[in-house]
Amino acid sequence: MLLILVFIAFSSMISCSESSDCPTKTCGDFSTQAQAQATYDSNRSCYKNLDADGDGKACESLK
Structure with missing residues (x-):
């Protein structure tokens, strides 16, 4: 039972980037x-x- 609670707690801490919610x-x-920047x-x-490249600017190849 404790293992299940730990799993549920850990699952809730997963960030959006690791979730199918994204x-x-x-x-x-x-x-x-x-448009890309606003979404980002x-x-x-x-x-x-x-x-x-991680510089805070989304889709730099777009104009």
């Missing part, structure tokens, strides 16, 4: 860098793949 988005889903800024842990 929608899958790539730079190809956006028309502009500003809304939840950086979920959309960290939009910032390939």
Whole structure:
């Protein structure tokens, strides 16, 4: 029983980026860098793949 409680507690601590609750988005889903940036800024842990080099700017190849 204790093991089950520990598992439930650990599962609730998993961040969005490791959860299926994060929608899958790539730079190809956006028309502009500003759109990608707004999405990235809304939840950086979920959309960290939009910032390939980790500098805080999403989809820098978009204009």
